Amino acid sequence: MDRRTLLKAALALPLLPWTLKADAFAAPPFARVRPGGTGWPSAEQWEALNREVGGRLSVPASPFLGDATTRAEALAQIGNAFYIGDQPALTQTSGWFGAWDSRPSAWALAAESAADVAAAVRFARRHRVRLVVKGGGHSYQGTSCGPDSLLVWTRRMNRVELHDAFLPAGARPGTAPQPAVSLGAGAMWIDAYDAVTTHGGRYVQGGGCTTVGVAGLATGGGFGSFSKRFGSAASNLLEAELVTADGRIRVVNAYNDPDLFWSLKGGGGGNVGVVTRLTLRTHDLPDRFGGLSGEIAADSDASFLALTHEVLRFYRETLCNPTWGEQLRFTHDRRLVVSMVFQGIDKAAAEAAWAPFVAWVNARPAYAVRRPLRALDVEARHFWDAAFFREHAPQLIVPDGRPGAPSSHFVWKGDQDQIGWYIHGYASAWLPSALLRDDALRSLATAITEAAGHSSVELHVNKGLYGAPPDAIAASRDTATNPAVLDAFALAIVGHSGAPNYQGLPGAHVDAAVARRGADDVNAAYRRLRRAAPRAGSYVSESDYFQADWQDAFWGTNYARLLAIKRKHDPERVFVVHHGVGSEGADA
Structure with a gap:
């Protein structure tokens, strides 16, 4: 997790x-x-x-x-x-x-x-x-x-309402109703998952971090842990209520104000109005969700390059499909950190899938296994079930412990470092599938390892839709998100941050020298990645504040x-x- x-x-x-x-x-x-x-x-x-x-x-x-x-x-x-x-x-x-x-x-x-x-x-x-x-x-x-x-x-606008058979307002006669969920703009994804999955037994495509707001994520595109199977949140939007600049409350969908509706599907929050409610389709729930993690250290730059090349080849052959999501991280001190999730298979199948890669590592003395690759899985409806985790895996979650707080509210322990973070530097780029070809894979591995020498590099494989099923690709094509995401096998992320810097917080201080070095390291890493992918687009919700030519980076041919x-x-x-x-x- x-x-x-x-x-x-x-x-x-x-x-x-x-x-x-x-x-x-x-x-x-x-x-x-x-x-x-x-x-x-x-x-x-x-x-x-x-x-x-x-x-x-x-x-x-x-x-x-x-x-x-x-x-x-x-x-x-x-x-x-x-x-x-x-x-x-x-x-x-x-x-x-x-x-x-x-x-x-x-x-x-x-x-x-x-x-x-x-x-x-x-x-x-x-x-x-x-x-x-x-x-x-x-x-x-x-x-x-x-x-x-x-x-x-x-x-306070956090109502969640499940629909067995939702029809958008103004739908044409004969339009088939769909299972869906309506969410107030103030709801967080944990509210959605608790209602839809824990209690409703279905799935809605949302964000991985449980405290992210539903409206901001969906209007920004909306990639979560299982987007490689279910597409983006934007691609699952069926209807929205919003207030436009003239002060009117509108309900928009594919039949009413379709241009406004399309612009909400990845066009960025706060561009054409204030969203007050969203309705998203829900999906049949897979049997199981799970996660697999581990850590491997290389003893030299050469062995780290070989490890990077092999895990990228292994990803291409075995993991670039709707089953797998989340991260491969390449650190500045020559470690590969695996933090992945899976859907539709069990723990045994997940570990079996990784067995050839584990065997490759174990056969080479250049690598030290710091944490063996191990999987955990749960019945899918328990994946965001706070009561289940409190009983069976309390080490993975941090509940909201305030008196009277909803018992369903928790964050993943791995997300705690984002609470209040102060960004020094940050950038993202969608890496095109062509980089996985045999004739390009060595160059990609070299770019990643050299970039990681400046600042650790994460590949979020769920945030690129290459390898997703045709229905997810088709739905995501009909959004305002940069079309580059359709052919991207992963979103590469580099960055650096510091402690919270809230007004009045005792001891809050930004060390300018540290922040500047962090930003410089991120920029150096990013420049190296961009040499491998010079036309890479960027995910608007996770992007550089100082993004050059942001119109093309965020939306590509959709900007006009x-x-x-x-x-x-x-x-x-x-x-x-x-x-x-x-x-x-x-x-x-």
Whole structure:
């Protein structure tokens, strides 16, 4: 269950055609007002908004700056992702060196309905106030906070509703209903999995980290542990409710406003509206889910290169299929760390699949097995069952231990290092399947080992869809995500991070020298990977804040269509996020 342990950094991608970029910059500006500046809403105007939304408007403040009781609780819960998510003033990512720091918004609306959200959008448009949205608060780009903004905080909009036979609004006669789940924008993936899998006996494609918000993940594309079998979350979206820039509440799907609907499927959160509810198809549940992990050390650069080449060949021949997901990590000190998951097979079959690779390693004295490759499996409906893990494998999870917390809430122990992390550098790239060919495999292995000499490299094989079944490929092709993902065998990630840096946190400090070295190492590793994959795209939800030519990197040939939809539905650019569609030249 040990998932991501790295961060990500700089990406320099080929230029878009000049005509597209010039056209993008022609969008009219939305001149925003700032707290204390001319045009900032008066206290009376904020109070009028507060009355309209039933008293759910407040001025958020860091709990580390509160009274003694509040500070003590915050310090005790600093490692609890659920506590952080419950604070309107905090975000799960606490900042990015040289880019942004997590600071509370000027005002926060604890929205409970789409009508609340619509009121906030109308207010922001009328007064030219920056609007930000937070569900899970995991944004690496800092899009869910801003000291000059009105925060729409959707945490309370967390209803989960299962459907045996869902039909989108306005569906044509004869449209077959599908099993599905509707999720409020404030729900986390653990809420979805608990309802759909633990209690419902089905599967919904979501994120691997249990505290990630459902809306942000799906609109960003949405890759999880089993995406190699079930596609992206975006590709499973059947319908969405959202508030557009005109303050209207719309229900969109393939039949109603299909352009808006398509743009929500991977076009990035906060680009064309505020999503308030999503409906995703659910799938038959496999018999079993499981994980396999281990660690092997090489005694020299040459043996590490040989190990890397062999595991890539083995992956191509045995693992590049819908059964397997998650990570192969290549470290700066010449270790291969395997942290993979599987579906539809049992523990014995998983270990048998890896037996030839284990035999190859054991036959060579250049390698030391630090942790033998071992598998665990469970009946699939227990994979996110907190009660089951408390009884049978408590070492794998960290429950929300606060009094009165939902008993279903936990995070995987391997995800704890992401709680409050402060990013120094981070980057991702989809690696095309051509790199797995015999004539390219040695060069790929060399690129990975040389990159790992600067900063450890992770290959997230579930976040590339090469090897996925035809239905998953077809559904994912009909999304706004960069089409490069369809031919990518993995998403490569490199990165570096530091301790939390929240406002008022005692001892919080960013060592600029350490951060700069970390960012430099990530950039050096990334440049080496880019030599092997010069046209690689990047996963928008896990990408470099300083991404060069981000339009092409995130969306490729889909960007022009996304930009046209943005202009149609948000011509004034009420919604602007960093490196979002149509954000060129805007103050995001």
